[in-house]
Amino acid sequence: LPCSFVTYCILGSYIVQSEAGDHDPTQHIGIKYIQDHPFAPHMLQTPEMLGRIVELHKLHRGKTPEEADRLFLSNARKLALYGVDLHKVKTSQGQDITLGVYYGGILLYRNRIRLMRISWPRIISLSHRGRNFIIARRPGDDSLDRNMTFKCISPTLAKRLYN
Known part of the structure; x- marks a missing residue:
């Protein structure tokens, strides 16, 4: 940690x-x-x-x-990333980020700076296809795409994130 x-x-x-x-x-x-x-x-x-x-x-x-x-x-347990399962992934634009899964949802980091927190209630579904891990989000106030796709280092990691 x-x-x-x-x-x-x-x-x-x-x-x-x-x-x-x-x-x-x-x-x-x-x-x-x-x-x-x-x-x-x-x-x-x-x-x-x-x-x-x-x-x-x-x-x-x-x-x-x-x-x-x-x-x-x-x-x-007082540490900010305690209980967060972190993984290196790439965005659909090819940028390196860290995706963290924790009890409250999914966190996205770049260079140790949190970019986004997606709480479980805001997530419609998770899926994986090959090395891709896909998050379908509910429409919200932000202008981001509803579907977010991340490229994992392996299909096994994509499936693990899905499960």
Whole structure:
């Protein structure tokens, strides 16, 4: 999930507490004990981030794995894209966008900026044909086409979005 540096550190510290237990200075030396765990996208996970995760891990002494998991979920669920199933697709004009499916409907993003939210009540039907995923929308105040077609990377993805 995309989030801030601080949030990656907090979430990472709960993962470490859940998996490694309380910080033990004799076993948990520096950042070595966590450096092989992916806490953030590779390009964002720096020694500075790992050091911050270690410092936060020390503060979680006494928390059980269940408590650490609950705290992880409590923080993760507040993220804007928590629970959104994101997929790279192309518009009918060939533009790269990200399509997200979530409990409230479908989200469309370009370069991490939300372009549109289509709530389930505004959707008449969903369909797929080959690599195409099609959304038929109810007429509304906007001037956009009622049918929106997206080209997926595979027919399997188009079918998955449909289901």
